[in-house]
Amino acid sequence: MKRDITSKADIEVFVDAFYKSMTSDDLVGHIFLDVMKVDWDHHLPKMYDFWEMLLLDGHSYRGAPMQPHLMVNQVIPLSKAHFEHWISLFTQTIDSLFEGPKAEEAKTKAFNIAQTWAYKFDYLNKLEK
Numbered sequence: 001m002k003r004d005i006t007s008k009a010d011i012e013v014f015v016d017a018f019y020k021s022m023t024s025d026d027l028v029g030h031i032f033l034d035v036m037k038v039d040w041d042h043h044l045p046k047m048y049d050f051w052e053m054l055l056l057d058g059h060s061y062r063g064a065p066m067q068p069h070l071m072v073n074q075v076i077p078l079s080k081a082h083f084e085h086w087i088s089l090f091t092q093t094i095d096s097l098f099e100g101p102k103a104e105e106a107k108t109k110a111f112n113i114a115q116t117w118a119y120k121f122d123y124l125n126k127l128e129k
């Protein structure tokens with residue numbers, strides 16, 4: 001049986017695995033590698049803090065989560081398909097590593113945010129047509 005997410009070290013494990021699977025993915029990988037040319041040494045610690053805030057009540061995350069996505073959307077309009085794909089990779093990553101209430105919470109929170117953003121970008125991109 002797999003164990004649950006209980007520490008920041010656990011968060012680092014799933015965030016690293018998630019972005020590894022994402023960068024080799026056909027639909028979203030190029031957004032990170034070619035469009036935004038992401039600096040991983042900067043991005044990954046930010047994502048550890050973000051997930052620590054959502055799951056373990058951490059207070060280190062300082063940022064504007066929507067901002068980089070608005071920038072991506074200027075170059076590649078983000079669609080429901082992108083977000084559905086993102087969430088399916090996220091769910092697969094969590095399921096491959098952890099199980100328990102926190103693992104479920106991670107998937108639910110990711111799903112809720114992805115769904116809200118998918119609606120927002122869909123609305124925004126329809127307005128701009």
Ligand code: HEM
Nearest residue numbers: 031032036038043050063064065068082083086110113114
């Ligand atoms: C289509 C799906 C998505 C794509 C293509 C995408 C892409 C990106 C990119 C390119 C960045 C900028 C990285 C950098 O330069 O540092 C970023 C940052 C970020 N993403 Fe996403 N993302 C997606 C969905 C999500 C979702 C669903 C969440 C939340 C559950 C999320 C949370 C974040 C956060 C917290 C940041 C850092 C924001 C900051 O600067 O503080 N992303 N994302």
